[in-house]
Amino acid sequence: MTENSSPVETDVVIVGAGPVGLFAVFELGLLDLKCHLIDILDRAGGQCAELYPEKPIYDIPAWPEISGQGLTDRLMEQIAPFDPVFHFNRMVAAVEKQEDGSFIVTTDEDEKIHAKVVVIAAGGGSFQPKRPPVPGIEAYEDQSVFYSVRRMEEFRGHDILIVGGGDSALDWTLSLQPIANSVTLLHRRDAFRAAPDSVNKMKALVENGEMSLQLGQVTGLNGDDGQVTSANIKTNEGELTQIACTRVLPFFGLTMKLGPIADWGLNLEENLIPVDTEKFATSEPGIYAIGDINTYPGKLKLILSGFHEAALMAHAAKKHIAPDERIVFQYTTSSTSLQKKLGV
Amino acid sequence: MAKITYLAHDGSKFEVDAENGSTVMENAIKNAVPGIEAECGGACACATCHVYVDDAWAEKTGAPEAMEEDMLDFAYDVQPTSRLSCQIKVTDELDGLVVRVPERQA
Numbered sequence: 115m116t117e118n119s120s121p122v123e124t125d126v127v128i129v130g131a132g133p134v135g136l137f138a139v140f141e142l143g144l145l146d147l148k149c150h151l152i153d154i155l156d157r158a159g160g161q162c163a164e165l166y167p168e169k170p171i172y173d174i175p176a177w178p179e180i181s182g183q184g185l186t187d188r189l190m191e192q193i194a195p196f197d198p199v200f201h202f203n204r205m206v207a208a209v210e211k212q213e214d215g216s217f218i219v220t221t222d223e224d225e226k227i228h229a230k231v232v233v234i235a236a237g238g239g240s241f242q243p244k245r246p247p248v249p250g251i252e253a254y255e256d257q258s259v260f261y262s263v264r265r266m267e268e269f270r271g272h273d274i275l276i277v278g279g280g281d282s283a284l285d286w287t288l289s290l291q292p293i294a295n296s297v298t299l300l301h302r303r304d305a306f307r308a309a310p311d312s313v314n315k316m317k318a319l320v321e322n323g324e325m326s327l328q329l330g331q332v333t334g335l336n337g338d339d340g341q342v343t344s345a346n347i348k349t350n351e352g353e354l355t356q357i358a359c360t361r362v363l364p365f366f367g368l369t370m371k372l373g374p375i376a377d378w379g380l381n382l383e384e385n386l387i388p389v390d391t392e393k394f395a396t397s398e399p400g401i402y403a404i405g406d407i408n409t410y411p412g413k414l415k416l417i418l419s420g421f422h423e424a425a426l427m428a429h430a431a432k433k434h435i436a437p438d439e440r441i442v443f444q445y446t447t448s449s450t451s452l453q454k455k456l457g458v
Numbered sequence: 459m460a461k462i463t464y465l466a467h468d469g470s471k472f473e474v475d476a477e478n479g480s481t482v483m484e485n486a487i488k489n490a491v492p493g494i495e496a497e498c499g500g501a502c503a504c505a506t507c508h509v510y511v512d513d514a515w516a517e518k519t520g521a522p523e524a525m526e527e528d529m530l531d532f533a534y535d536v537q538p539t540s541r542l543s544c545q546i547k548v549t550d551e552l553d554g555l556v557v558r559v560p561e562r563q564a
Contacts, residue, residue: 165503247534247564279531302536307528331536348535366532366564369497369504 121226124150124199126431127219128233129206129375132160134405134420135235136189136198141428142233143196144452145441150199150227152206152219154240159186161237164368175418185417195457201225205240209378215400231431234387234396234403235420238370246277246366248332257340259362263290271295275345275357277332278365284308286363287316287325297325298357300347304329328357335362375407383409393430394423400434402427460553464491464509467561476548482557483507483544493559500544502526505533506563507543512556519546519555532564 126142128135131153139149157163162171162182170179180188204221209232211217219227243261245251251259263269263286270293276283279301285308291297299316306313319325330349336356337343344356372385381388381397386409389395394402404427405420413419432441446452464472464486476485486494486507495506502525511519516539522530526545530536543557 165498166501169501244532244564246532247562280528302531303527305527307531333535367504 121218121228122150122199124148124227124229125435126150126231126233127152127206127217127227127229128235130160130234130236130405130407131155131158131200131202132235132237132405133162133185133189133417134237134424135160135233136186136193137421138233138235138404138424138428139193139196139198140189141425142431143193143198144444144446144455145428145432146455147231147428147432147435148198149196150201150229152201152204152221152227154203154205154242156202158190158200158202159183161370162186164241171417173416173418195455201227205373207374209401211398211400217400230400230435232401233427233431234375234401234407235405235424236372236375237406239372239375239385239407240370241368242371242373244366244369246332246364248364249334251335251364254335254337254340254342254362258337258342258360259335259364261364263363266290266293269294269361272361273359274298274361274363275300275359276363276365277301279303279305280307280365280367281309281312282365283363284312284316286365288312288319290363291319291325298328298359299325300328300330300332300345300357302329302331303350330355332364392426394427395430402431460548460550460555462548462552463554463556464489464494465556465558466492467559468492478548478550480548481544482509482546482548482555483542485548486543491559493563494543495563496544502529502542502545504564505529505531505542508533508536508560508563509541509543509557510537510560511539511541511546512558513539515552515555515557518551533560534562534564535560 125147126149128151131151167183207222208220216230217232269290273296274294275298276287277300287299320327330347332345333348334346335342344358347355387396387403389403389408391410394404396403404423406415444452460476462474462476472491474485474489483496497506498504526542
């Protein structure tokens, strides 16, 4: 999509494609509301997919045991009849209320979606690169310390220190090595979580003297005005040393942060969004919050509670969108009109 | 049942009676030991329940498994007896266990 194209039209934008966001598609779909979902991960499932895809969950009703990935797969199957549109690897940059009460939701890639209702199902927030526990690192961020590579050219000719032992660390070591002045890979141990092929390639470069590999941990950074000049290292033998570098790329996994939702003008309580338990409405009419991100008296952060919240929210959202329409409460077991929507 | 002693970074001491089968992390959270965050809730998916096992106990608690080692890569100031406390299960053999809480979690 180009920057100036007119926004995509839909009924509901759901922020977050975790289990609760996914089930909201189902409940909204039964009420004829179409959904677009935005998620920072590259796939559906949220924490279930990112933190515990293989771990069993034991408190999903009627599933004595199901894995995070299994639950996600089932939900995707369940909502397929409603054709949800997914926008992965995206974060919501802005939500602007229009005069008629609808919303223009803009992603960090400048895509615009026009929706009647916004549902925040963002769980613990968005997954973002974790800041490594190095004292004072904030002073260098986005100037000489980066948590991702947006443009490789910015690293050309630099002395690059890459910290970590996973695929990101190894992939960027191999990609940046040809254009850097020097590359040092620093890892805590001589075992890597990355693809064996990348590890072999890295080791071959080290053997040829084209880059260096150091075992140890960063304890501090030195430099001025946001420009790093060297990193303090504690080697595994306990020896303290320094590595000269002008760019540092730490890869320390992902953590969850509330992110830009904090700037949407909603009432917040300790990074959670207070809602009522009838509609799950936020302080902003037309914006709802369900799942782990909301709070109310008695709140339990359970997936099953999020499912319940999705059902009640859907009815409230339908009333908000079509106040004059009479909603007939129906069961999927017996309603022919619901069954038609489900394609069964 | 085992008695576990947590030494917080500020030097304060927490002695806890832990049930067999529970984890060292769970007992820390239940007893509000400062410095154990356990962000992921015990899924071995973060590194915020990092502890140093007292040298005398390191052999009994054993070495971390591969997945735990991977997560320890994200922890702060990892030492030879570093463990994620959510991966240490309490048994009678661990009665008297001493763990130290690091200066900070990742």
